[in-house]
Amino acid sequence: MKRKPMTILMAAVLVAYSLPSRAADPLPWMNPTLSADQRASLVLKEMKQEEKLAMVFGYFGSDTWKTKKHQTALPASAGYVPGVPRLGVPALFETDAGIGVASQPADSPRERTALPSNLAIAATWDRQLAYAGGAMIGAEARASGFNVMLAGGVNLARDPRNGRNFEYGGEDPLLAGTMVAQQIKGVESNHLISTMKHLAMNDQETGRGELDAHIDDVGARMSDLLAMQFVIEQARPGAVMCSYNRVNGVYACENDYLLNDVLKKDWNFQGYVMSDWGAVHSTVAAANHGLDQQSGSEFDKSPYFAGALEDAVATGQVPQQRLDDMVRRILRAMFDKGVVDHPVSAGAAIDFAANASRSREAAEDSLVLLKNTGNVLPLSTSLKTIVVIGAHADVGVLSGGGSSQVYPVGGNAVKGLQPSSWPGPVVYFPSSPLQAIKAHAPNAQVLYDAGDDPVKAAQLAAKADAVLVFAQQWIGEANDALTLSLPGRQDALITAVAEANPRTVVVLETSGPVAMPWLARTAAVLEAWYPGTSGGAAIGRVLFGEVNPSGHLPLSFPQSEAQLPRPVLGGDPTKSNQNLVVNYHEGAAVGYKWYDRQGLKPMFPFGHGLSYTQFAYSDLVAEQDHGQMRLRFKVTNVGKLAGKDVPQVYVTPLGSRWEAPKRLAGWDKVTLQAGESRTVALQVDPRLLAMYDGKDKTWRIAAGKVRFSLAHDAGGTVGASVVVQLKARTLGLAGQPAGR
Ligand code: BGC
DSSP, X not given: OTHHHHHHHHHHHHHHTTSSOOTTOSOXXXXXXXXXXXXXXXXXXXXXXXXXXXXXXXXXXXXXXXHTSSTTXXXXXXXXXXXXXXXXXXXXXXXXXXXXXXXXXTSOOOBOOOOSOHHHHHHHTOHHHHHHHHHHHHHHHHHTTOXXXXXXXXXXXXXXXXXXXXXXXXXOHHHHHHHHHHHHHHHHTTSOEEEEEEETTOOOOTTTTTOEEEOOHHHHHTTXXXXXXXXXXXXXXXXXXXXXXXXXTEEGGGOHIIIXXXXXIISOOOSEEEEOTTOOOOSHHHHHTTOOBBOSGGGSSSOTTTHHHHHHHHTTSSOHHHHHHXXXXXXXXXXXXXXXXXXXXXXXXXXXXXXXXXXXXXXXXXXXXXXXXGGOOSOOTTOSEEEEEXXXXXXXXXOOBSTTOOBOTTOOSSTTOSOOSTTOOXXXXXXXXXXXXXXXXXXXXXXXXXXXXXXXXXXXXXTOSEEEEXXXXXXXXXXXXXXXXXXXXXXXXXXXXXXXXXXXXXXXXXXXXXXXXXXXXXXXXXXOOSOOTXXXXXXXXXXXXXSOOOOOOSSOBOSSGGGSSSSSOSSOTTOSOOOOEEEOTTTTOOTHHHHHHHTOOOSBOTTOOBOXXXXXXXXXXXXXXXXXXXXXXXXXXXSSSOXXXXXXXXXXXXXXXXXXXXXXXXXXXXXXXXXXXXXXXXXXXXXXXXXXXXXXXXXXXXXXXXXXXXXXXXXXXXXXXXXXXXXXXXXXXXXXXXXX
């Protein structure tokens, strides 16, 4: 209700700007022809001190709505920051997250469309699709009354057990940074602010509130920070969220190195830094070291950016200029992203059917066919008996828990599972794989078994023409997977079923990698991730070949925990305040870089993904032009079906040493009819040919040879390669020729 007058005021202001005289403008910053910087400075000049202080102090939206502390806060929402109505500055209405419009579980949740998990989106390797997904969930956020979306999770998958890997973009800085940047651009195309989060090194959830991640500057800048740097450069998000943990001894939300040096100076970030909910530990250090807004202040030990900040500014411990900079950054983002010019209002219609189709298309491109012996997939539509087992595949598909939880249109398909409280409840989207399978094989007898009894399931499976075992792994925020093993008795179930019927296909609904002790016994494995609103339909279409699978792994699947940099996850998940130190000794050698360096062979390599057709590579050419490295090559669909391929280029230094034997240098996603060829052109970011030098903050390319290999994955099967001689060069932080 309260926001109505503001909308009218805004409209009046915009109309006023079509009039010739602006002399008596009460709100000159409403002129959309001025730059965001000019507009922010103009408002700032008019603001009273208490208005400035109010803008840097956020509330937990859900509580604020319940207690009616602020009339306009939205129910079940993550955050709320009051606006300055007299100056036409709207409040900030914040919602999680990157998969869709989430709800805080305590209130009656709003039902919205969920994309497949962010990791699944990364598995599409399709930039346009990542953008389109972001645009869709951003539109739902706007229609729900939100103008800030807490999306853009891009912490690297340093450990496959991290409970939030499903919210992130995988293990490679180029892939994760590029895909998440596209998603943020899509979200912000709705005149919203999106975050990029969580800066930085919040790479496991166990002990996250105090975990101290130790990593050196070079290792950080070439891994997690490089992914984030790509996001900042490519998407220019309005906001960045700093994380719960400490980095080299200092909490991320008061970390001068991360917030001031790296983010604001080195990357020239012009937006604002908001804290994670409960990640602030001080007033003076946080403000002076770069935090611009305390979020969800109820989660912190103290309202650090309320009265204490006022006092700190009054006594000069935090300079007035710094408070002004905090406010100016927030205002600038609001003008820059269109939050002021395009006010939100809750309750706009959402076309859920159309959005469910988009989510299905994204899921279809994200499914990764890991194994397909004897072409057991695609299934024939004329099968007589099909047995479907496990993971509630009769009613729905799983999602990951925590703040990013989107609640399904139509309600949770499986109620009452544990944990029921945060980061639960466990939510299944009501898109039934079983129904989809029945629809694709209308003449088959399709039986379902819950999979509770391996012996019974195996008996049923023994006589079937096809057996599909669904397996699940629920994890969530603050809740790492303590082991790579599938939970419960699922390994025993799959083993028993596969022994009874060698044509067993396993469909995994997992956050990410799991151990597969039964792998050799099964005919096919399809990684379906957390596939979102229409996951069941997408799985059905891929299983029956209506869609040719084209997802590729955005992170390696190790054989076991023994291959990981930390075989035992640091910390005790049952304890808090454990003063946990985690040494990221692998530095920038994350994921496939680690396995390569250690000479280890994972179960499935980064980039892996099969198709129902085959692709061949040829004619790889590398050209250097004014320091730009361009690659060209030909991809041919040599199989009998149309399909999509993800040709990947890796680069290996032949003379000098990098953090690992090779790096992903580029890729494309191409759609090809049977027999069709296409020439693909890529440009390589020069920083991927360099080592970061912390002494003078440059990237140095050493003189010498590198080999570019065109491959189907990082596992070493190379389609074509070319060796190139590089000249020694020094580049600036953004990869530009040094000195510019
Ligand atoms: C999460 C953030 C989230 C915030 C608001 C925190 O627990 O770490 O990613 O945006 O809550 O819900």
